[in-house]
Amino acid sequence: MNLLNKGISALLITGLMMSCDDDEFITIAPVESSGGTTTSVFSSFEVESNGDGTIVTVTPLSVGVDSYEIDFGDGGSIVTALQGQSAFYDYPNIDASADYTITVTTKADGQSDIIKTEDITVNHTVQSIDNAPSSPDVKLYNLLNIFTDASSFGSSGTGGKAVVLESGNNLIEFSRLHSDTGVFALSDEVVAADAFYSGVGSNDIHFDVYSEFATGINKLKITLVDSTNSTSHVIDNIDLTDGEWTSLDFDLSTDFSSPVVQFETILFELGSTGTANDHATITVDNMYMSRMIGSTILNGDFEDGSDFWKWSTFTDGDTNPFGSSSDGSNLNYDGTDNGGKTKGAKWSSSQSGGEFRTSSSRYAYQELNLTPGASYVLEYQYAIKSDSGTDPVGGRKVVGLILDGQYDDGADAVDNLGDNLGFNEGFVAQGKFSDTTNGIGTIVQIPFTANSSGEVAIMFYAVTPADAWIDNVKVIQLP
Structure with a gap:
């Protein structure tokens, strides 16, 4: 049996002057010709791949034959070729691999037919896009990364064929969608209302999908599966654009067959009224959910350490935002008295910014998407040690501010601290939180108005030769 790769390579079947069984010619009774007696001879054929296309070519070699009937073995019509001609055939690319028997029958006036067969296996390959x-x-922290190349956090998953472009961009390929289902399984269940943090969720989901209709599908069905509750949320017959990336955005509350509360598997299928051709392949990228608009600070009590306050990039600086501490405020995040210390964010002298800025300086940063033009208050508590030390010009301080925009690189944010919507420099140095009245340090409230885009960022740093802390960071929208 011959093995053929098909899809990006051609299949060439050429006749050789040899028997496939015993290397002897098969002959029949001679017939008269103008040159004397001619015996019809039909040799065997072998199967090769020349790597050029998708067409099977059969070229029988023989003597004294008028024509050939060629059955390519997939139930299609018989193809007739005259002596010296080739027959071409393109096998359907529905199955990834299929076995066929090619049968070639000679036809010559006054002679019996000679039949040759060859068993082949055709492996249909899929050419990935570039x-x-x-x-x-x-x-x-404003994007839940299901599958993208963006620098973010989120739920990675598995499914489909991984495609890596020369640029390093990763894609996912799903094929045979006329019969199979493309399955992308997340590593964790996504709860829409808590997708980013407890009480901080998303109400939308995004996909980028590519399909060439000649080898793909024209309509798509997407299902979000919630196995915990045995629920499937479906959106069917999504129109794709031939040969282009189609950007898809869906509302989790209204666009699916039922409101999406949670899911852990994403299914990609042919739309119920769609058409699938050839290997029925789509390519998927940029599966993500966006953080809904809101003023909730993530990990504002620092009980989860530095989570949600870190930089992804800080040129010539430190991506860590502060040092961990158990010397926070005596107040819980809801304002009740803890009866003792809670966790907080801490800066030492070597982590200070401002006048003391070095490559080890640390800056806490968190982005928010707010209602454009709405009024808010940034609230937090701080404390600074009163130990002896060489104070910076103006004195030791804790600085809190609202940046008028969002930055990918911490160095750019530090260089633009003056571009803010409000700030406070706190100079009260009475010791740790536990040394202050009621253990709550100094409470700061900074009113500000969101910019026209609603994209702002909260930032903190300390400038001090001694330790300093913040705790219980909140952003409150005003009526």
């Missing part, structure tokens, strides 16, 4: 959509322009 382009990708842009990664999402969504800032750190």
